[in-house]
Amino acid sequence: MATVEELKLRVRELENELIKCKQKRCAEKDAGGSQKHYRQRIEKMSAEVVDSNPYSRLMALKRMGIVEDYERIRSFSVAVVGVGGVGSVTAEMLTRCGIGKLILFDYDKVELANMNRLFFQPHQAGLSKVEAAEHTLRSINPDVSFETHNYNITTMDNFTHFMDRISHGGLQEGKPVDLVLSCVDNFEARMAINTACNELGQIWMESGVSENAVSGHIQLIIPGETACFACAPPLVVAANIDEKTLKRDGVCAASLPTTMGVVAGILVQNVLKYLLGFGSVSHYLGYNAMQDFFPTMSMKANPQCDDHYCRKQQEEYKRKEAERPKQEVVVVEEAQVVHEDNEWGIELVSEVTEEELQAASGPKPDLPEGITVAYTIPEKVNAPAGEMVEETEQSLEELMSQMKRM
Amino acid sequence: MADEATRKAVSEIPLLKTNSGPRDKELWVQRLREEYLALIKYVENNKSADNDWFRLESNKEGTRWFGKCWYIHDLLKYEFDMEFDIPVTYPATAPEVAIPELDGKTAKMYRGGKICLTDHFKPLWARNVPKFGLAHLMALGLGPWLAVEIPDLIAKGLIQHKEQQNNS
Secondary structure, eight states: OOOHHHHHHHHHHHHHHHHHHHHHHHHHHHTTTSSTTSOOOOSSOOOOOOTTOTTHHHHHHHHTTSOSOGGGGGGOEEEEEOOSTTHHHHHHHHHHHTOSEEEEEOOOBOOGGGTTSSSOOGGGTTSBHHHHHHHHHHHHOTTSEEEEEOSOTTSHHHHHHHHHHHHHOSSSTTSOOSEEEEOOSSHHHHHHHHHHHHHHTOOEEEEEEOTTSSEEEEEEEOTTTBOOTTSSSOEEEOOOOOGGGOOOTTOSOOOOHHHHHHHHHHHHHHHHHHHHTOSOOOSEEEEETTTTBOOEEOOBOOTTOSOHHHHHHHHHHHHHHHHSOGGGHHHHHHTTTTOOOOOOOOOOOOSSOHHHHHHHOOOOOOOOTTEEESOOOOOOOSSOSSOBOOOOSOOHHHHHHHHHHO | OOOHHHHHHHHTSOBOOOOOOTTSHHHHHHHHHHHHHHHHHHHHHHHHTTOOOEEEEEOTTSSEEEEEEEEEETTEEEEEEEEEEOOTTTTTSOOOOBOGGGTTTOSSEEGGGEEOOOTTHHHHHHHTTTTOOHHHHIIIIIHHHHHHHHHHHHHTTSSOOHHHHHHO
């Protein structure tokens, strides 16, 4: 006989099935029973300016001398991790631009609480975000190939699969993707992406919106060259809000469609510039919505980074740089723009006693006005205060059963 | 960071030595042994201070943890199931503890019933990598969360005492 748990699972499965059926019917109704609203796939991008050409305005970028070869967009594969407020809009922009392939990762479902953000619609509530997104995006542009993964990348099994898809999910199966975009909303997932990209030497871009919804940032991470996510404590755009007046009671996070749209916009702009080779690609671009201030900077990888793959990539980068002829020196200089004076005395670590602050504050990286770190980490001390675990003869199994008996 | 009692409890939890995560094979076993030693010591300390409040166990790989935590309010014991996965980036990032049965009842939770920790938990954890382990996560993360949220949920009538519920 089936257990209650199994039955619960079955009910959940059937509910999902029902939502999908309803969706399909809605879509059919929308389409008036015909396929009229869905266009055929287009083999080759045309620059012809006619109402029926979805690429005419994009191809015009070539004629205007902005982009040299716009069609190249179809040769790229981009992974979008996190299909929420920023990720879904990012995926839509790339889809409309005619990207070759999109790989979407998200473990979450669409909820009515997401309706203050762009992209998802109320009738999609209950569907997995990746599934709902694929459905919409495919109907917008059937030329894009999609691959979706509905799981949490930070757990062991999924992480292995995630790494595999980053290194093999290119437009041509087996090749790595061209770029990974982090559109996640938490530190754990960012660190997981960072770990994967450092190991694989995969270039990626990080994006984020603050929990109070009034600032955000994007960052380009080239393993070994620019600072990785573990090279420094998380960077934040100084919001210039008095911490004491910032009320957090009763909520975890606020969000605005505006801030998320702006961040998705500057992210995809940077992606297009990076992939298609026009303009200058930002290493870090912040957005402070309260003052309408956009600080920029560039930060080199930290030789003492805790991630040993980051350090390894740095060695590799150094070796390559040394081998390069002199002309490339310009690129190195570009990576050093960091050192402007930092007059900001703002310490974001609040709600901590003075002693704790003194004991716990560490060196702050040299950052331009408007950008700071979420917290500092003190220099490593060899003899930590406090008692360490004592070594015992007990095996892990013995300890597990001892804990169980308590 | 926290009240005096929490500080004292935390200072009595042994610190961990091995900086390794679930993707490191043998070193992870060593880290797991340290995790269990620290957890056992913390539970023993709680018992002797008459403040026993949780139990935890894991799968044999130590990647998935589950257990119970309870909170005494007006002499009644409110018990909840908790669970969490060890992220691949552990111990650089702390696990996200979830109490699924409270999902949707409080705004101080992320989807799936993951508890929303205070602003200073993350800096505190980051500064203490790899010395802090799961016992510290319980003492500094889940413990203070329960102490704030449970009385509030009871006052709002969002959770009832299980036996009372059965009697009525």
